[in-house]
Amino acid sequence: MTDADGKIVAIASDLTQNGPFVNTDLFEKAGVEVPESWTWEEMVTIAKEVQEKAGTEFAFAMDKSGHRLSTILSQGGTYLVQEEESSLDPAAATTALQPLVDMINDGSSPKDFWLDSGTKYAGANEVFLAQQVPVYLSGNWQVAQFEANAEFGWTTVPNPSLSSGGGFPGGKFMVGFSEGPENQLAATFLQFMNTTQSQESFITASSFMPTRADLTESGVEYPVRNEEMNVFIDDLGETPEETFAAAYSPNFDAAAQEFIKQFAEVVAGNKELAQAMEDLKAGIDSVVEQAG
Amino acid sequence: MTAAAAPARTPRRRRVPWSLRAAPYLFLLPNMVIFGLFTIWPALSGFNISLYSSRNGRTFEWAGTGNFERIFSDADFYQALFNTIVFVLAFVGLGVCIAVVLAVLLNAQGFGKSFFRSVFFLPVLLSPVVVGIVWRWLLERNGGLVNEALRAIGIPAVPWLVDPTLAMISVIAVSLWTNVGFYTMILLAGLQSIDPNLYEAASLDGASHLQQFRSITLPLLAPTTMVVLILSTIHGFQAFDVIYNLTGGGPVGATTLLVQYVYDNAFGPQMQYGMAAAGSVVLFLIVMSFTLLNWWLGRRAEAV
Numbered sequence: 036m037t038d039a040d041g042k043i044v045a046i047a048s049d050l051t052q053n054g055p056f057v058n059t060d061l062f063e064k065a066g067v068e069v070p071e072s073w074t075w076e077e078m079v080t081i082a083k084e085v086q087e088k089a090g091t092e093f094a095f096a097m098d099k100s101g102h103r104l105s106t107i108l109s110q111g112g113t114y115l116v117q118e119e120e121s122s123l124d125p126a127a128a129t130t131a132l133q134p135l136v137d138m139i140n141d142g143s144s145p146k147d148f149w150l151d152s153g154t155k156y157a158g159a160n161e162v163f164l165a166q167q168v169p170v171y172l173s174g175n176w177q178v179a180q181f182e183a184n185a186e187f188g189w190t191t192v193p194n195p196s197l198s199s200g201g202g203f204p205g206g207k208f209m210v211g212f213s214e215g216p217e218n219q220l221a222a223t224f225l226q227f228m229n230t231t232q233s234q235e236s237f238i239t240a241s242s243f244m245p246t247r248a249d250l251t252e253s254g255v256e257y258p259v260r261n262e263e264m265n266v267f268i269d270d271l272g273e274t275p276e277e278t279f280a281a282a283y284s285p286n287f288d289a290a291a292q293e294f295i296k297q298f299a300e301v302v303a304g305n306k307e308l309a310q311a312m313e314d315l316k317a318g319i320d321s322v323v324e325q326a327g
Numbered sequence: 328m329t330a331a332a333a334p335a336r337t338p339r340r341r342r343v344p345w346s347l348r349a350a351p352y353l354f355l356l357p358n359m360v361i362f363g364l365f366t367i368w369p370a371l372s373g374f375n376i377s378l379y380s381s382r383n384g385r386t387f388e389w390a391g392t393g394n395f396e397r398i399f400s401d402a403d404f405y406q407a408l409f410n411t412i413v414f415v416l417a418f419v420g421l422g423v424c425i426a427v428v429l430a431v432l433l434n435a436q437g438f439g440k441s442f443f444r445s446v447f448f449l450p451v452l453l454s455p456v457v458v459g460i461v462w463r464w465l466l467e468r469n470g471g472l473v474n475e476a477l478r479a480i481g482i483p484a485v486p487w488l489v490d491p492t493l494a495m496i497s498v499i500a501v502s503l504w505t506n507v508g509f510y511t512m513i514l515l516a517g518l519q520s521i522d523p524n525l526y527e528a529a530s531l532d533g534a535s536h537l538q539q540f541r542s543i544t545l546p547l548l549a550p551t552t553m554v555v556l557i558l559s560t561i562h563g564f565q566a567f568d569v570i571y572n573l574t575g576g577g578p579v580g581a582t583t584l585l586v587q588y589v590y591d592n593a594f595g596p597q598m599q600y601g602m603a604a605a606g607s608v609v610l611f612l613i614v615m616s617f618t619l620l621n622w623w624l625g626r627r628a629e630a631v
Contacts, residue, residue, distance in 0.1 A: 147468050150489040153575025153583065154591070288596030299579045303491075322597065 045208035046229050049243035052267040052274070053106040053174040053202040055195070056181070059188035061169040065089040069192065075110065078170065078195040079134055083143055085169040093168040094143035096159040097135070099152070101291025102205060103172060104298060105281060107131050109274070110197040114281040115290040119326070121319040122281075125312035131197055136301060136308050149302040154295055174205065175267045178242040178260050191263040193270050201274030202267075204282050206246065244268055286323050293318040370611075377604035384600055394605035404606070406580050407588035410495070414584060415563035415617075417499045422559050423552065425507050430514035431544065444515075448508040455505070459572020462501045463488070466573075488574055491581035498570050498582045505569055506562065510555045517551025518544070553625040557618055564614045585610045 055078070062069050065088035067081060079095070086094035097103050105115060111131025113124040138144040145162060160180065163171040166187055181189060194202045209228060211221035227233055234247050239257050242264060251271075257264040281287060297311040297318065306314070377394055379387035398404050433444055450458070465472045466487040474484045487497045521544065529539050545552075567586035570576065576583035576591075583591075585606065593603035 147486070147489045150578035151463075151467075151574060153571075153577035153580075154595075155575040292596050296579070299577070303489075303579050305579065325597070 045210045046225055047206060047246040048209045048229055048234070049206050049238055049241070050246050050271075051174050051176050051205040051243060052270060053103060053172065053194070053205070054267055054270055055192050056163060056171045056173060056177065056189055057192055058163070058166060058169045058171075059190055061085055061089045061091060061166065061187075063188075065169075069190065072193050072200075073195050075134055075195045075197050079138065082170040086143060089169065091167055091169060093145055093162065095135075095138055095170045095172070096145060096148075096162045096168040097172040098159050099149055099157040099295065101294035102203065102282070102287075103174075104132070104294055105278075105291070106172065106194065106203040107135060107197075109201065109203050109278050109281070110194065110199060112198045114277050115294060115315075115319055116284040116286045116323065117277060117280045118284055119286065119323065121286075121290075121316065121323045123312070123316045123319055125309070125316050127198075128312040128315070129309045132298075132308060132312075139302055146302060149299055154292060154299075174202075175242060175244060175264060178263060182259050191266040193266060194273065196273075199273070199275060200270070201272075201278070202270050203278050204271075204274065206243070244271075286319075286326050289322045289326070290319045293322060373604045373607050376601060377608045378601075380599070380601040382598055382600075384598070387601070390601055394601045395609075397602060398605055398609065403580065403583070404588060407583050407585050410580075410582060411564060411566075411584040413495065414499060414502075414566060415560060418502055418563040418566070419556065419559045421499070422503055422507055422510060423555055425503065426510035426514050426555060427548070427552070429507065429511040430518055431540070433511065433515055434518045444512070447511055450505045451509045453505065455568035456572050458501065458505050459569045462497075463573050466497055489578050491578055494574050494578055494582050498573060501573055502566060502569055506559070510559060513555055513558075514548065514551055517548050521547045549625075553621070556625075557621050560617050560621060561614055564610065564617070585613075 057069055059069060062085055065085040067085050067088070070077070070081065073081065082094035085091070101115070108114060108123075108128055108131055111127050113127040113131070114122050116122055135144065139146050139149065145159065145168075148157060148159065148162075158173070159168075159171060160173065160177055162168050163173075164181070164184055175191075178191075194200050209225050211218060211225050215221060228237070229247070231247060231249055234245055235250060235255060237243070238245055238250075239255065242257065242259055244264070244267060245251050245255055251268070254265075255268070284290075293315055297306070297315040300306045301308050301311045376387070378389065378391060380390040380393065381387045429447060433440070433447070436443055466474075468474060468484050468486050468489060471487070473487065477483075477485065485493065487493050525543050525547075526539055529543060534542070565586060566584055567590065570582055570584060571587060571590075574582045576587045589603045589606040589610065592599050592606060
């Protein structure tokens with residue numbers, strides 16, 4: 036991450052990727068094969084088939100988060116923000132999100148979930164762990180938790196594609212304060228933590244993804260769920276570069292919160308999706324303007 | 328003149344020694360210092376911050392009345408204001424009535440007095456976070472105990488927390504459940520200070536229970552009721568913790584009150600400390616007006 040003069044102000048220390056988890060036991064019970072890849076339409080059809088045949092409460096679940104919703108936007112070819120600019124295409128967003136809205140309205144995706152906790156973040160991992168849903172869109176940070184707590188078979192599948200595929204990134208940065216009393220020590224520590232060896236130790240222990248080019252190229256062997264982690268890493272290849280400019284924009288968090296607010300209005304039946312996306316664009320424009 | 332014969336001039340001290348006069352203030356001093364440091368000074372500081380704009384709590388830019396202008400043109404603010412007024416009217420209105428009734432019943436209770444008093448007071452002692460979370464589970468549309476109980480008697484699932492009106496009702500009900508015990512205890516103390524001879528005299532004169540309640544209990548309870556009114560009003564305006572854990576301010580802002588509005592502005596992704604402080608100032612002015620109004624009405628009633 037660099038400032039306006041191209042000076043590095045933070046080191047990307049690990050990467051996360053959004054993507055779907057599937058409950059293989061439920062798929063087996065329904066007699067449906069887990070696909071190697073799928074489009075959004077195929078995913079919805081398959082998920083509903085498993086829901087019907089395996090008798091689960093829902094077909095598809097997702098965390099209540101502007102970040103997760105942005106995955107769908109990206110697959111539809113649009114983004115909330117790019118760097119400092121507001122960049123949403125309301126028409127593309129409407130097309131991208133319509134399948135999810137339809138699923139919420141017909142009951143195949145949890146509806147109350149979007150309304151009963153205000154603007155607070157809510158994860159749908161409990162719904163997945165309770166085996167109430169066969170397909171759950173979240174991200175690789177859930178791998179360690181599922182490995183410990185899931186009492187069923189599960190795996191990951193590449194993201195469904197709309198106009199394009201791929202997921203949406205997240206991750207963490209490390210920052211040292213140049214005016215701090217121990218700035219030299221901080222710099223040394225940052226350097227140490229991001230060497231090949233250190234980063235590899237850290238990410239294999241925590242089920243995160245590498246940011247170092249050499250690790251991405253050579254590949255990483257994960258002790259926990261190596262195959263699943265590599266599905267996420269491979270999906271990075273499908274993920275458009277614009278997603279990074281969106282995810283790491285200084286205005287992303289505020290834009291994401293606007294997103295949740297507008298989406299909740301649609302779920303509550305107060306607005307049509309198309310109108311909400313127009314209002315969202317206006318909201319993001321004002322967020323970007325206020326940020327200055 | 329011997330020393331013994333010298334008149335011991337013991338001036339009958341009409342004036343209290345300074346150490347005795349200073350004593351009350353010295354006793355108050357520790358509390359006033361803490362109060363001043365942790366309540367008065369931050370409040371004044373908050374008033375100051377409301378005139379600035381800050382995105383990080385460290386650098387402040389002068390904004391003058393800018394924050395207030397933004398608040399008064401923010402639709403979310405008016406929604407929070409409306410929700411707060413609705414909540415306070417219901418909470419205070421119902422709360423005081425229920426508390427008076429409970430206090431009268433508890434006062435008349437023959438057996439198991441302590442048990443019943445504990446039962447009603449217990450929710451007051453619970454952590455508001457726990458209250459919010461547990462009631463959330465109870466009121467969940469699918470699988471919550473309340474709806475399961477209704478289902479057993481044939482009533483379909485009620486969307487307690489996801490329908491805007493029902494969510495507000497739920498929030499008011501849970502807040503009442505949590506707090507009414509406190510006001511009941513205060514009123515109970517007030518009731519017990521009423522001379523029982525008055526009731527005896529009244530029944531000898533042939534007054535019914537209802538007449539006694541209206542003519543003896545209510546008027547003599549008025550000062551205590553006034554206290555409860557003011558406390559519950561302030562409490563109502565401050566409502567945040569139970570609601571935030573129960574509904575998060577949802578659905579879509581239907582149960583977002585003013586304190587949460589301030590909180591969201593201060594700690595949301597777009598941190599705006601200046602605007603949050605300005606929101607607090609507005610809240611302060613509203614609560615102050617209501618309290619003064621309450622007090623003034625009470626004074627007039629007393630005079631009559």
